[in-house]
Amino acid sequence: MEKRTLVLKGRLWVLSRDGELISDIDTDMIYHNAHLAVTDVSKMGQYAFGNLKGYEEFAKQARPGDMVLAGANFGSGSSRQHAVDCFKALGVQAVIARSFGAIYKRNAINSALPVLEIPALADKAFAHFEQVEIDLGTGTLRGPSGSVQGKPMSGVARDIYMAGGLFEFARGE
Amino acid sequence: MGGTMMEKILSSHGAGDCRPGDEVWIGIDNRTARDFAGASVVANVEKNGGAKPIADPSRTFFTFDCNVPANTIPYADNQQTIRNFARKHGLKVFDVDAGIGSHVVIENRLARPGSTTVGTDSHLNIMGAIGAFGQGMGDVDIAFSFVSGRVWFEVPPSVKLVLEGIPGAGAEAKDVALTILGRFNHHELLGKSVEVYGEWVERATLSDFITIASQGTEMGAVTILFPPNRNVLDYFGMTEAEAVYADPDATYEAEYRVSIDGLKPLVAAPPNPNNVHPVSQYSDVRIDGAFIGSCTNGTLDDMRLAAKLLKGRKVAPGVMLKVVPATRSVWRTMMKEGLIDDIFEAGGIISNPGCGGCASGQIGMTGRGEVQVSTSNRNFTGKQGAGDTYLAGVGTAVASAVLGRIAGVGELEGV
Secondary structure (H helix, E strand, O other): OOOOOOEEEEEEEEOEEOOEEOOOOEHHHHOOHHHOOOOOHHHOHHHOOOOOOOOOOHHHHOOOOOEEEEOOOEOEOOOOOHHHHHHHHHOOOEEEEOOEOHHHHHHHHHOOOOEEEOOOOOOOOOOOOOEEEEEOOOOEEEEOOEEEEOOOOOHHHHHHHHHOOHHHHHHHO | OOOOHHHHHHHHHHHOOOOOOOEEEEEOOEEEEEHHHHHHHHHHHHHHOOOOOOOOHHHEEEEOOOOOOOOOHHHHHHHHHHHHHHHHHOOEEEOOOOEOHHHHHHHOOOOOOOOEEEEOOOOHHHHHHHOOEEEEOOHHHHHHHHHHOEEEEEOOOEEEEEEEOOOOOOOOHHHHHHHHHHHOOOOOOOOOEEEEEOHHHHHOOHHHHHHHHOOOOOOOOOEEEOOOOHHHHHHHOOOHHHOOOOOOOOOOOEEEEEEOOOOOOEEEOOOOOOOEEEHHHHOOOEOOEEEEEHHHHOOHHHHHHHHHHHOOOOOOOOOEEEEEOOEHHHHHHHHHOOHHHHHHHHOOEEOOOOOHHHOOOOOOOEOOOOEEEEOOOOOOOEOOEOOEEEEOOHHHHHHHHHHOEOOOHHHOOOO
């Protein structure tokens, strides 16, 4: 099994428009409902952000280890797991946002895709493609541009992530 | 210290004494999956569940409502995968004839006030309408509930929303929902359990609550909980003592007061459900179609209102009026009461029950430049096709279909 760690390093995809982090990126923008019948996770990566204006090429340009940075309410909308699994398929390591849709957040945790919530995230705090480090245990995001404090991952969520997913956690319980 | 409705429902399902922010394990009374994501639930159960994977087959079932009957081979494949799995494990399938799963679960009294239900439908928090816990979750969570009968949940902070006054003539529960959507920047209610009180709430119908609770997801809320009133208790044959209410000394993170007094019909214009304005502001917008249905406005009460308003009137030339009842039972009553005749004679298109326009086109999608008035709950770009969707109540949808432009019900002659 893949080794889990609370400290992750990678290249940052800053999702912004007119100098502001994009908020309310819903699940149709992340993974459009036209592709919902796909059940093979490895085929989901190609559709990631296919309906997010300005980022239609994300799936082609993303590299394993990348992290995504967005504004508030990331992943609002439907309960589709595809919107998490498409990132897993591409090897995206983590999603960082000011806040998350509730369903999206748990889907991500259950699939061991770490999400870091940073309510105080400023629009221009980090540069596109900057190399950053996140510490899920302390909730910190840091890079050459600076450092910002978010919510530490704790309790059941952290246990599930470290175990590699919900079922993996239950098996070890 | 007393508990809110949410805290008390969670406590009664194994969470113990819980407070906002606690991550708790809760027992689930109804574990459901629909045709959308259901096949992924099956795959997850088969991969992780062992030889006897279903904790309790009598509480576990599938509801088909997204693509019914299937009009794409992938959907048909997924539905058949589910049927085969259900047969093997003795699980009930509410198949392509049944209608919207969340409504079917309420109609069959599987969910009751104070109960817990999870499923793959993101509008399953509609259970707030009956003072019950409902949550849409992804296929991993749902598979886990099938296998173990429980899920983990972060206890949300509760807020109190007091609706002041009584809506004006021609305004519906949908307009109350739109008022809330327009009033709150949807980040304000994000992650909250919203309990609703007020004079109107004490006398409103179950359909009214369904309409509002079904939009909790668009409000960003975990759920919109209505303390069961007489109408809801009677529907379930329950007494107040059997339902769950907040304690008098419950703690709320915030209390909001919103006036609905004398409310007039509203619309949410593209591109999101929070873009709410009076209908009158859009009276020069010509429309190509109107849709009446969805988990928000597909109940028998909605169909009765639509038929009453359409009786003796005609849909404007060149306008499509699409009507989709929520469930098979609603459909049958529509036949018996002659509602289908009224809608047919007015020029409407009536489809079999299901999610209608919200899930990749049971009753068609909109093309570029096409303008639709819809009683559904989402008008995000691309959601119901490539066109522009205005969200509104049944009266507004009918009036707009008849007049060929966005119009309030008061603009119909004789209303």
